[in-house]
Amino acid sequence: MRPVYRFRRYFLVLVLLPLFGYLHQLPAQEVPSHQKPSQTETLRTIGFMTDFDVKDDAVGICKAVMNGVAPGVQVIDITHQATPYDIAEGARFLAGSAPYFSKDAVFVVVIDPTVGSTRRAIIARSKTGQFFVLPDNGLLTLVQDRDGIEGARQITNPEWMIGAKTSSTFHGRDIFSPAGAHLARGDDWTTAGPPVDVASLVRLDLHTATVDDTGLHGEVIGTDGPFGNLVLNVPGETFAKLGYKLGDTVPVQVGGQTYQLPFVKTFSDVAVGKPLAYIDSRGRLSLGINQRSFAEIYKIQAPAAVVIAKKP
Template identity: 35%
Template sequence: MKNALVLQSDFGISDGAVSAMHGVANSVDHELKIFDLTHDIPPYDIWDASYRLWQTVTYWTKGTVFVSVVDPGVGSTRRSVAVETGSGQYVITPDNGSLTHISRTEGIVAVREIDESVNRLPKSGESYTFHGRDIYAYTGARLASGVISFEGVGPELPISSIVQLPVKEAIAEENKVEGIIDILDIRFGNLWTNISRGLFKTLAIPYGGTIEVEIKHDGRSIYKNMMTFGRSFADTHKGEPLVYINSLDNMAVAINQGSFAKAYGIRTGSNWVVIFRKIEE
């Protein structure tokens, strides 16, 4: 049985890199269905790659193979791995932290290191700078098309050995919840947090209610203001900020028809903290 192959990278589409990956996969099996998750990950941004995988993986059927190539350590001693997720998909990627979000949410049930003596594009010579084409796309296509089994990827590794990026878990305290800015809704500049709807609801803020929002970077306050908690952008006027529940059932911060991230220079990661405070009347 053939499974879908889904590609992600920070390569962009202004040159032939992504097309080369498609070509390698197609050469393995002309009938293989190949899709793109995104190739607009910011260059070298492993955190972003990790999040985009988690954002997407569970919407694909069991057996789907993802290839994620954001690889600032290409040619170094970092490992190339394939993992089976708790929801039954496979991810092929450098072992550099790009599995962090999936590991925390879906779980990883098995890990194998890619045996490059077998799973490497024939006649790829001694190039060590395009593993996305020569190793990851090639191995991913072989796995998705059934040329190799998961066991055929290479030797098994301990799950605990997978590299993890530092993550600050969302917490609830008296009259406040605190988390991090996990990712940006890139096109619109909204801030997506790791604070779940359920955790936020412990504050008992009704729709249309007001809440204080503070954003800190490395402990320094960057932004602090009162906002409306709304169901959608229609609950505020153009140019006004709001708090809402995003499509992943987590809390988000936005400016109606504006870019919050651009307006205040906000980025993502464990050192970008967001705090929602209930104001006592």
């Protein structure tokens, strides 16, 4: 190495090292708050359910509104293919899914056949801590029966809505989605509007099967997704009162027609194409056909009366 380059290298080391040490000892400068990286706040999860289907842009628009109010919010789709206008089915799906969400989750539910009418748009808080943003039309019935409702508010504050020009036919976009997102980001729900007397909430007239001296009296309340299994309003513990055990043949009368069905644990306990009675994943008595549709083959739709005699 030439002497001149060696000298330059040593000179730089001698000059710069002390300078680096001096800079290292300087006090740290506070970064202005508006220049700091934004801290991601903890957002409540939103469970979203409608009867909108997914054939058009309605669901996507609602999610965009939610994300606009609470950027990064997690939205879990419960279903958007609830039977149109079927509030009772929506109440069943809501009550069935809520226990699998966190205790502070927010539910935005839009099955709203009287949208734009005098029915109230509300926020309700269950005694488990979950929030429900929905029309006051009975969707809360089963949640209220199981979990209890500790308070409710009518959504009237424009700041909790999409804006001044609220549509009379798309409250899912204009009221329920933004209100749900405000809750998800932790806004004070008491500012959404005036309190609602919990006793005044609309309730559905839903019935559970009963057992008397003649046997069990129930009803078909729906089908299990695309499979055509019949969902009954018969809790497993109610059916157990009849005395049947696994392996027994149960005479089930549905819509006036009696079917002799083996009571088994699961579909594969009978041959393909054969019917069965079983306790479904929600703990209810259900009727099905292994790899076939009970509803389609026997032409049964909800509602239909169900009668089961006690075991001899």
